[in-house]
Amino acid sequence: MTMRWLLAAPLLLAAVPADAASFGLDSYADFRLIAPGSERSWLHGGLGKLRYGKGDSAFQFAEAVADGHVLLTPEILAVAVVRVEPHQRNFLDMTEAYLRYRPVSTTRWRWAAKAGAFFAPFSLENTETGWASYWTLTPSAINSWFGDELRTIGSEGRLEWRGDDGTATLTGAIFGWNDPAGVMMADRGWSFDDRPTGLFDHLREPDATLRLFGDTPPDDTPIFAEFDGRAGWYAGVSWDDARRWHAEIDFYDNGANAAAHEDDYFAWRTWFWNGGLSAHFGDFAVIAQGLAGRTAIMPLPAFSAVTNFNSAFLLLGWEKGDWRLAVRGDVFGTTATTTFGPSPLDEEGKAVDFAVSWLPKDWVRVTGEALSVDSARAERVLDGITPQQTETLFQLSAKFYFSR
Numbered sequence: 001m002t003m004r005w006l007l008a009a010p011l012l013l014a015a016v017p018a019d020a021a022s023f024g025l026d027s028y029a030d031f032r033l034i035a036p037g038s039e040r041s042w043l044h045g046g047l048g049k050l051r052y053g054k055g056d057s058a059f060q061f062a063e064a065v066a067d068g069h070v071l072l073t074p075e076i077l078a079v080a081v082v083r084v085e086p087h088q089r090n091f092l093d094m095t096e097a098y099l100r101y102r103p104v105s106t107t108r109w110r111w112a113a114k115a116g117a118f119f120a121p122f123s124l125e126n127t128e129t130g131w132a133s134y135w136t137l138t139p140s141a142i143n144s145w146f147g148d149e150l151r152t153i154g155s156e157g158r159l160e161w162r163g164d165d166g167t168a169t170l171t172g173a174i175f176g177w178n179d180p181a182g183v184m185m186a187d188r189g190w191s192f193d194d195r196p197t198g199l200f201d202h203l204r205e206p207d208a209t210l211r212l213f214g215d216t217p218p219d220d221t222p223i224f225a226e227f228d229g230r231a232g233w234y235a236g237v238s239w240d241d242a243r244r245w246h247a248e249i250d251f252y253d254n255g256a257n258a259a260a261h262e263d264d265y266f267a268w269r270t271w272f273w274n275g276g277l278s279a280h281f282g283d284f285a286v287i288a289q290g291l292a293g294r295t296a297i298m299p300l301p302a303f304s305a306v307t308n309f310n311s312a313f314l315l316l317g318w319e320k321g322d323w324r325l326a327v328r329g330d331v332f333g334t335t336a337t338t339t340f341g342p343s344p345l346d347e348e349g350k351a352v353d354f355a356v357s358w359l360p361k362d363w364v365r366v367t368g369e370a371l372s373v374d375s376a377r378a379e380r381v382l383d384g385i386t387p388q389q390t391e392t393l394f395q396l397s398a399k400f401y402f403s404r
Helices: 003-013 141-149 183-187 207-212 378-383
Strands: 022-035 059-071 076-084 093-101 109-118 126-128 152-162 166-176 202-204 220-222 232-241 245-253 269-281 284-300 303-320 323-338 347-361 364-377 388-403
Touching: 126 141, 141 183, 141 284, 141 303, 141 323, 183 284, 183 303, 183 323, 207 378, 364 378
Parallel strands: none
Antiparallel strands: 022 059, 022 388, 059 076, 076 093, 093 109, 109 152, 152 166, 166 232, 202 220, 232 245, 245 269, 269 284, 284 303, 303 323, 323 347, 347 364, 364 388
């Protein structure tokens, strides 16, 4: 089954007569005023860490997202999320499309399964329509990368045990079409952005990386592709306590053959451990998340490249009435080596994010954000700038919602 047929299944089922199903739609359009960062954004082939950088205009149409869901029966739900965004390859793209089966449970045990294309359940920030962040405009480095390079195109199962003090959940998945995951971590490093990659989109490679390896920019790379016919998998366990705290640990492995390729595109063997903790104390919320992993490629028997990566963040949020305030600190880094020794693709950095949101009505959210990223990456010398750069992005977003 090709990926396009797999993604088409929820849409075909959604075409059932209206009287045979329950329909719902959650959507929004996001418009922004920005003061962009000083370095060219990675979206335009630069090594900047931000979505908006040097050369971007002060007014931006960020995106429009529609999340359609059809309850076909009390147990079967079909979901499709489509998006219009200025930098994606096609005018209209999808970020998710799947079917979920969750039978009614009258015991402490409950299970569910879904199949299609969807986000892995690793994020503690991105819980809103369109996989947007609840607290900020820009998610952490960890969750930005999840949106950029990871998507489950396959099936996932969940098993829950609901006790008096909380709920324990075991999650596992098998997937394909994610062999290139890790290429951006190796070639570009960490970034901060709130535009998860569309299922039929490609990502821009840094011009500096292309020149480093003797290629001519510009160029891009597919992310959701299958080169070796091998399945990837992930598994996780979590606990949701009745006193409003959550803990989880997950392991991901895309199972790629690091020597596989198609034309000029290669599979990257990528694995990582992810852990998170969140808690609520009255009007306050705390979220902490950490990740460590490795991605590797072996395009020739005599050559290999390995990138170890890690990141962590701590977020403190406050919410009361129509207002939300949040502050988040991130640290991140990569260490790259090749058969011939160290690589200029190493980086290390830190970031701080302040966000204030006002929600006076159900149909509008106004958010102001200041995000500053300080990072060192030797590769910047190839772009004619110093390795150490500090970038600051100011954004004022107005999101307009529509639901039915």
